[in-house]
Amino acid sequence: MNAATPGYFGRYLRVDLSIGWSESKPLSESVLRKHIGGVGLGAWILREETNGQQLDPLSPEAPLVFTFSPLVGSPLTTSAKFAVVAKSPLTQRINDSLASSHFAIAGKKTGHDAIVIVGRSESPKVLLITSKGIALHDADSYWGMNIPATEDSLKTGFGSHYRYAVIGPAGENLVRYATISHDGRHAGRGGLGAVMGSKFLKAIGVAGDERIPFAHPKELVALSKSVSQKSFGAATEKYRELGTAGNLLVFNRLGTLPTRNFQEGQFEQAIDLAPETLTLSRDKARKSCAACTIGCEHLYSVEKEEKPVRLEYENLFALGPMCGVGDADQVLKASQLCDELGIDTISAGGTIAFAMECAERGLIDWKGYEFGRGDTLLAALEKIGDRRDEGDLLAEGSRLLAKQIGQGSIAFAPQVKGLELPGYEPRALQSMALGFAVGTRGADHNRSGAYQADFSDSVDRMNVTEADVSAAIQTEDEAAIIDSLILCKFLRGVFEDKFIEMAEMLSLVTGWDVDGGELRQTAQNIVELKKRYNIEQGWTPAEDTLPERFLTSALQTGASEGAALPRERLERLICAYNLGRGWSEEGYLSLDDCVDENCVD
Amino acid sequence: MSDSHVTVEFLGIVRQKVGHEQAEFMASRLYDLWTLVGEKYPQLEGVCVVQGQLKNGYLASIDGRRFTRSANEPLSAGDHILLLSADAGG
Structure with missing residues (x-):
């Protein structure tokens, strides 16, 4: 245990289901400070565990990473959260899904800052983790159960002192957008339930009694x-x-x-x-x-x-x-x-x-x-x-379904990088359109909050220009920190200066002398880390776009009638975003990242 | 500047507070409108509007197309002014 860093245990638990073996791996203070926890730490561990390989996300070797954060267990409101990070079977790119529940607190109290699952059991299993170690139990009787029934049965079978993260039938059947659920909440996006299902892992139960120290408890x-x-x-x-x-x-x-x-x-x-x-x-x-x-x-x-x-x-x-x-x-x-x-x-x-x-x-x-x-x-x-029936094709998501259907249908498949768009019309919310296009996990309103700019008087939401891209960068950076600390985004309105106030939280928990400037840099580093992982997994600039529909047709009805997002405008926005990030126009972090022979400096 | 007949549409939690969808006013700019809104709906004064200004966290949209917070925004006859929470997180 890294006693020098309050808020952390300085290690993660690595469980190999293929051999039923677990070990603790150290996390240095430097790594923790640079990546905080949650999404940032999860991305770092995923990249380390992946070691540059392009793994099938549903293969035994593919890591599934659960991360907690330094704030978990503190009295800070909304801090009982964890992140699940893996390569998505839906997008083939990094995916980080968050959820709130007592699983976060119980999981951290096992004495780990993260839990990494690799390998594949020969038959369905329940993994129980305590401060003393792990146990694997047969899960044949739970396999096929829906989520509420599974949670109820697990509590009966193993006790309600464990907190469970479970998959339902969709995860077992490798639906590419299956969730991981706990207490009625879901780590919902990107199909990480299928990754868990591919490992024959029906549930993880956590129960711990390790004390979580905080640097300045009274002030906290x-x-x-x-x-x-x-x-x-x-x-x-x-x-x-x-x-x-x-x-x-x-x-x-x-x-x-x-x-x-x-x-x-x-x-x-x-x-x-x-x-x-x-x-x-x-x-x-x-x-x-x-x-x-x-x-x-x-x-x-x-x-x-x-x-x-x-x-x-x-x-x-x-x-x-x-x-x-x-x-x-x-x-x-x-x-x-x-x-x-x-x-x-x-x-x-x-x-x-x-x-x-x-x-x-x-x-x-x-x-x-x-x-x-x-x-x-x-x-x-x-x-x-x-x-079952056409459900087998629907379970693949709209991008792969469009590939099966052909006939130009990909033009109106509602996805970016394979991830279906959330409920924000991009032609009428063009800052958000940019956020969707460049997002590392695909079209997403949680990793980019650029809609906040569209819902303000600072931009013309139906005609966003290159001068407006800073809002997309700013909200993406804020999300990177909020998702790494981890806090609920609905708190953002209570802060006067998010970075300064979040830095104060982190300082009180850890004892580090963190300021808003350091957190801003950390945010940029976390965004770049996720981008770097994607580049290693085969990302090309062509992925940073929107479906053809949005770029070639205007909205015909309602208050946003006539709203259009011509391809050239989106491309200019993406270029400005990349340059604003300090990357190449195409979005490479450096020339070394570019494997495309047409890439220019 | 003469007053124009405008409609204020209440959306989201503002509608919850007011209890109905819209109301008609005569005003020449948003400052006057918000003053009138605050007078007619005391439950909004100090909450959504304060002395002719929108409070932080609230936003106006002119005809659903353009957001503004400027109290000096001039109004035209027939304008529909949407009053809503600025937080669109989902």
Whole structure:
């Protein structure tokens, strides 16, 4: 144990499932300070463990990295988070997914800053980790169970003192956008549940009693109280009162709500799905993540007396307007089904919506695939979960499905680098469009918060220029630090200066003399580290773009009518972004990274 | 500058506070409009608007196409002014 660095244990646990062996590997103070934890530390460990190889993400050798952070276990609100980092089977690029739950606290208290899983068991297993070591148990009886049933059975079988991260049938069946779930939350994007499934690992249970030391505990408690107090204020009111689903009617009014596979920016039945409406007719509950004072989770019942369903904006957009489904019961059931099967709602909705458009255009002959068919949506999700019938193709995601369908369908497959777009219309939110295009894990609203610039008076959201790219860089840098500390992004509004205040948190936990300037540099380093991993995995500049649809057609309806993003504009933005990062125009970190013979300095 | 007839649309948590979707006002610029909004809806004064200005965390959109926070923004007859939370995280 590295006693000199409070907030850390200075080591990670490496488990090889092929031989049932574990070992502790040291993490130097220098590595920890440069990468903090969460996404940053996970990216560093992934790259070290990968050692330059281009591994199939579903191969036994491919590492699956769970990382905690120095803030985990502290009284700082929203800090009970962990990251899962691996090469994505959906994108073949780096993927870092975050989740909040007691798994983070229990996992860290095993005495490790990270847990790395390599190898593959011969049969399904449950991995239990304590401060004393690991144990592998047969999981045949759990294999095939959905997520709630698995969690309940594990608690009965091994005890509720363990905190579990589990996969559902989708992860077992290697659905390329399967999630890893725990306490009803998901590390959702990029298919890391399939990576876990490929290792025959049904669940990880963690229970630890190691004490986590903090450098300045009194000051940390005082700061934590102050941040918690601010978290009850106006900056998080939207999340407390309506939840993220409160975006729906706003986006609809602004014409930025992706509808029918991004053919439109406005959905005529949005009001039927909005939380403002759902509240009137359904039982509603509110929940918080572990160690969170915001409480953004809003749950709605499908039927009276039934367990309510958690509804987020992204679930709602992807399973509702994106598929043209305006029946709230069907959307809630679809969301519940994704939670039970362990499926990323954004990629599922995006891929099904893409199939619906392909069917309506006559490119495929799939019965019932029409926009608005909630019954088709529900049936498709079931089929994806067990890769049955067309579900086997849908389970591949929209990029690979487009490859199968051909006929130019890739032009409207809603993905970047294979990752389906979240619910932000890029033609009408052009800072976000840039963030989508250059994101290392693909189209993503969590690693780039560039939509914050679009929702401000600092840019013309329908005509963003090279002068505006600093917002995309700034929000990406902020996310790199927030995701490495790890804190909830919904806290960002409570900070006056995010870097300075986050540096203070890190200093109080670790004892390091970190300032805002150092954190800014760390952010750039983490973004570059992820980019470097992608370059080693075969990234080329051609990947940093958007689907043809967005570059060749304008929005036709709604408040954003006429919004267009010509290819030349996006290319100029990408070039300005790369230069702003200090990279080459094409996005290489240095000339040595370029393997393309056409690459110029 | 003469007053223009404009519509304020309340979105998201602002609509929750007000209890309805929109209201009509006569104003020549946003400063006057926010003053009138604060008077008509005391529950918004000091929360979303304060003395003719938008508070941090809130945003106005002219006809859903252009965001502004400037109190000096002139208004034209028939404008729809959207009043919403500036946080679009989802």
